Amino acid sequence: MSLVVGAGLFIGGRWAYERRRREELLSAPLQPAHKKIVRARVPVYNRLPLDLRKRLDGLINRFIDEVKFYGQEGLEITDDIRVTIAAQACLLIVNKDNRWFRSLRSIFVYPAAFKSKLLSVDGHVHSERAAVRTGESWSRGPVILAWDHAAYGAFAPHDGENVVLHEFAHQLDDETGVTDGSPLLDADQSASQWARTFQRAFKRLRDDVHEGRDTVINPYGATNPAEFFAVATELFFERPNDLREHDRELYDQLTHYYRLDPIEWY
Ligand SMILES: [Zn+2]
Structure with missing residues (x-):
């Protein structure tokens, strides 16, 4: 067997394995511990019709499996954080067939509002100013969230403000290549x-x-x-x-x- 054919078989086998694994995650129910978190922290979940709840369970499974979370400023990433953020993000795509946050690989989570360094261009002078943010979505890149705001946004589902829905709407908007x-x-x-x-x-x-x-x-x-x-x-x-x-x-x-x-x- 040539090296090229061998590599092709390896890649094909891996692709099939990943696809199968993804399908299993999407059709599996939430683990009981994750279910408990989502029921307590994301009350809109309890309102969803059963078919949407099942789909959301699968999407949360996939999200937690594929997206890496990185705690910032000493924040330890827990299942509470992963599940609460995943449930809100996946609500956006719960009924959109086969849609996914394709360019998203990582989420950076700060304990609270964080400073973002924005670069402003004025003529030939680039100056940096620090802005306080509760969330950011980078084009073709990560999402950055303040955990206290992400948690509160889920827990208060009727105030019209939700930083996770906001940033992940930007991620969907970015699918065309332009936000x-x-x-x-x-x-x-x-x-x-x-x-x-x-x-x-x-x-x-x-x-x-x-x-x-x-x-x-x-x-x-x-x-x-x-x-x-x-x-x-x-x-x-x-x-x-x-x-x-x-x-x-x-x-x-x-x-x-x-x-x-x-x-x-x-
Ligand atoms: Zn925005």
């Missing part, structure tokens, strides 16, 4: 309809913020279309009634995209 508020749509969803709806809603939020009016959608969404998609996602999952009442078309686009209707859970 711009236009994620990869399934073939049965119209890209032009999506663009029209989101541009209109984004402009409305910008105008409201500019005029100092109260907004249903977090004003941070007026920063740019990518942030708008991320905060609209938070509201969609946590205060679906409010979002639908505020902007039915936007709600319908998100229902189509996530293939979920969170109003049914409450």
Whole structure:
């Protein structure tokens, strides 16, 4: 057997093994200890219909198996941390067939809000300024989270704010190669309809913020279309009634995209 053929068989065998392992994880129930964590720390789980709960169990299994967690500033990574973050992240894709956070390999978890060094370019001068963050999503890279905010976001599912949903919405948005508020749509969803709806809603939020009016959608969404998609996602999952009442078309686009209707859970 030539070296090339041998290497090919090895890679093919490994690929088949990994695929089988993934399928087993996706169809397995949660371990009892993990189930206990998710029931206590992520209350929305208890509201989900049984079929979605089963799918979420499998996705959590896969997430914990494939994504590496790194504790920062002395934080020890525990099952509490892994399961709580995995459950919220996977809620986004629980009903999207075969979707995954393809470029995600690692999550860095800080105990609390952390300092992020942002590079700003002014002419030829690059200056760094430290910003305090509760989460970051890097294009083609890791997600960074503050554990206290990630835990609270799960535990308070109706305040419309959830840092894990926010950062993982950016990860989905990034699937096209550009994080711009236009994620990869399934073939049965119209890209032009999506663009029209989101541009209109984004402009409305910008105008409201500019005029100092109260907004249903977090004003941070007026920063740019990518942030708008991320905060609209938070509201969609946590205060679906409010979002639908505020902007039915936007709600319908998100229902189509996530293939979920969170109003049914409450
Ligand atoms: Zn963001």
